[in-house]
Amino acid sequence: MLPRLLLDTHVAIRWLVEPKRLSREQFRVLESAVRRGEPVALSAISLLEVAVLHSEGKLRTKARLEDLLNELQGHPVFQLFPLTYEVAAEVALLGALRDPADRAIVATARVNRLRLVTSDQRIIDSKLVQVVE
Numbered sequence: 843m844l845p846r847l848l849l850d851t852h853v854a855i856r857w858l859v860e861p862k863r864l865s866r867e868q869f870r871v872l873e874s875a876v877r878r879g880e881p882v883a884l885s886a887i888s889l890l891e892v893a894v895l896h897s898e899g900k901l902r903t904k905a906r907l908e909d910l911l912n913e914l915q916g917h918p919v920f921q922l923f924p925l926t927y928e929v930a931a932e933v934a935l936l937g938a939l940r941d942p943a944d945r946a947i948v949a950t951a952r953v954n955r956l957r958l959v960t961s962d963q964r965i966i967d968s969k970l971v972q973v974v975e
Contacts, residue, residue, distance in 0.1 A: 849872075886924050929950050932949035
């Protein structure tokens with residue numbers, strides 16, 4: 843079964859660590875995917891973003907970096923999507939977004955025709971990809 847949803851980095855962390863911080867709609871679609879046995883996509887750039895945000899103290903969690911990465915890697919629901927040539931080419935078209943990780947995540951969603959689960963208002967406002975807020 844192929845995923846239909848891609849999680850942005852912050853949503854993935856919230857889902858693992860503090861699911862109550864997800865919006866009602868985000869929680870609903872994620873739980874529905876799990877009930878159907880459907881994997882949920884995660885961009886490879888999110889692993890890098892987790893490491894950077896953790897090292898800068900910008901993640902609202904006391905979890906150790908190794909524990910977060912192990913959970914993302916070992917959790918059976920996650921399917922890691924690589925950064926491909928097609929994603930890189932799509933990133934070049936997304937000048938409306940400044941953050942390179944956001945651009946890679948949006949590009950991954952667009953190339954793979956996935957809905958992006960995000961709370962990032964810049965991504966939502968950009969209308970570059972279909973989102974679940």
